[in-house]
Structures are given as structure tokens and as C-alpha cells.
Amino acid sequence: MNGDLELLLKLQSIDYDLGELERSKEYIPDMMENLQREIKDSDAKLQEVTGALSTDRLEKKDAELQLQEKQEKLKVLQDRMMAIKTNKEYDALVSEIDQIKESISDLETRTLELMGEIEKYEKELDDLKAQTASITDINSGQLKSLQEQIDSVGSKILSKEKDRLDLVSKVNKRVIATYDRIRKGKGGAAVVAVKKRACGACYKALPPQRIQEIKLGERIITCDSCGRMLIWTDVSNK
Numbered sequence: 152m153n154g155d156l157e158l159l160l161k162l163q164s165i166d167y168d169l170g171e172l173e174r175s176k177e178y179i180p181d182m183m184e185n186l187q188r189e190i191k192d193s194d195a196k197l198q199e200v201t202g203a204l205s206t207d208r209l210e211k212k213d214a215e216l217q218l219q220e221k222q223e224k225l226k227v228l229q230d231r232m233m234a235i236k237t238n239k240e241y242d243a244l245v246s247e248i249d250q251i252k253e254s255i256s257d258l259e260t261r262t263l264e265l266m267g268e269i270e271k272y273e274k275e276l277d278d279l280k281a282q283t284a285s286i287t288d289i290n291s292g293q294l295k296s297l298q299e300q301i302d303s304v305g306s307k308i309l310s311k312e313k314d315r316l317d318l319v320s321k322v323n324k325r326v327i328a329t330y331d332r333i334r335k336g337k338g339g340a341a342v343v344a345v346k347k348r349a350c351g352a353c354y355k356a357l358p359p360q361r362i363q364e365i366k367l368g369e370r371i372i373t374c375d376s377c378g379r380m381l382i383w384t385d386v387s388n389k
């Protein structure tokens with residue numbers, strides 16, 4: 152293969168890496184933000200359930216105290232029944248006892264409800280604690296590695312740019328100019344392999360004589376249709 156083409160392929164690989172490194176400056180911070188948000192969301196959910204559990208526990212304690220008071224009051228009223236003298240007194244006391252019994256029943260229902268909720272929250276909290284610990288552990292590891300990647304992007308770019316300059320100095324200036332022009336104009340690859348007897352980028356069929364020339368690789372052949380430089384590689388025979 153033409154020496155310049157071989158060097159251009161190396162250059163193209165460096166340019167691809169440089170493009171990826173530039174892109175990583177965008178997507179690594181995005182990935183980090185997502186990982187941090189996952190930790191934050193899981194932690195917020197944990198706090199929310201912890202709060203709800205604590206509220207329910209307080210309400211249950213309060214309901215139990217009220218229940219105890221009402222039961223004591225009921226006992227006092229029932230004792231008073233023994234000493235009743237008039238029908239009027241009797242009716243008033245019965246009504247008062249009924250009211251107390253009703254509120255006792257309400258408090259018992261609410262206490263049962265709260266016990267159910269508390270049990271549910273306790274279970275949920277166990278799961279959330281495990282989940283948050285696992286997310287924090289996994290995401291922290293990934294965040295650390297992404298941070299290392301982002302910290303080293305600058306030096307990796309500098310090193311690739313140095314490699315690029317070394318290569319460029321070895322290639323014919325006119326060829327480099329063509330390469331740069333195609334890359335800028337088309338984006339992506341400027342040197343493409345022939346595939347199925349056609350240009351590997353735009354799929355324009357190539358006449359047999361063209362293919363022979365490309366196979367020989369003595370000079371740089373460009374595609375009539377898209378202008379990219381064509382090479383013959385292992386994939387070209389398939």
C-alpha cells in the first residue's frame with residue numbers, strides 16, 4: 152500500500168480517538184450527574200419513609216395513651232352506674248358511656264391501621280436501606296473511575312495531538328490537506344475501505360479498473376461520488 156495511505160489510516164485512528172476524547176468531556180459529566188442523582192433520589196426516598204414511620208409511631212403512642220385514659224374513664228362511669236337514683240341520671244350516663252365506647256372503638260381501629268402501616272414501613276425501610284447502600288457503593292465506584300477518566304482527558308488529548316503532529320510531518324502536505332478537507336466536509340472517515348466492489352462510505356459501485364488501481368495502492372484514489380480516499384483491505388474481499 153502507498154506509504155501515505157498507511158500513515159493516513161494511522162492518522163484517522165488518532166483522529167477518531169481525539170473525537171472520542173472530546174466527546175467524553177460532554178458525556179462523562181452527564182454520566183456522573185446521573186449516578187449522583189440516583190444516590191440522591193434513593194437517599195431522599197429513604198428519608199421520606201423514615202419520616203413517615205416516625206410520624207406513625209408517634210401517632211400510635213398518642214392513640215395508646217388516649218385509649219388508656221378513655222378506658223379508665225369508662226371504668227369510672229360504669230362504677231357510677233351502681234349509684235344511679237333517677238331515670239334522667241341513668242339516660243345521661245348511658246349516653247356518656249356510649250360516646251366513650253365509640254371513641255375507644257375508633258381509637259382501636261386507628262391503632263390497628265397504624266400497626267399495619269408501621270409494619271409495612273419497617274419492611275420498606277429495610278429494603279431501602281439495603282438498596283441505598285448498594286447504589287451508593289456501586290455508583291461511588293463508578294464515579295471515582297469516571298472522575299479519573301475526566302482528570303486524564305486533557306493529558307490524553309495532548310499526547311494524541313503530539314502523535315498526530317509526528318504523523319502529519321511524515322505525510323505529503325497535499326495529501327494531508329485533502330484528508331483534512333474531506334474529514335471537515337464529510338465528518339467521520341476520510342479514508343474508507345472498498346466493500347462489495349463499492350465505496351464503503353457512500354456505496355457507489357466502482358468499475359473493475361478502479362478496483363485494480365486501488366488494490367495496487369500505488370497512488371491515492373478517491374471516490375467519484377463522495378470524494379473519500381479508497382483503500383483495499385481484508386474486508387474488501389468479502
Ligand SMILES: [Zn+2]
Binds near residue numbers: 350353355377378379
Ligand atoms: Zn464514496
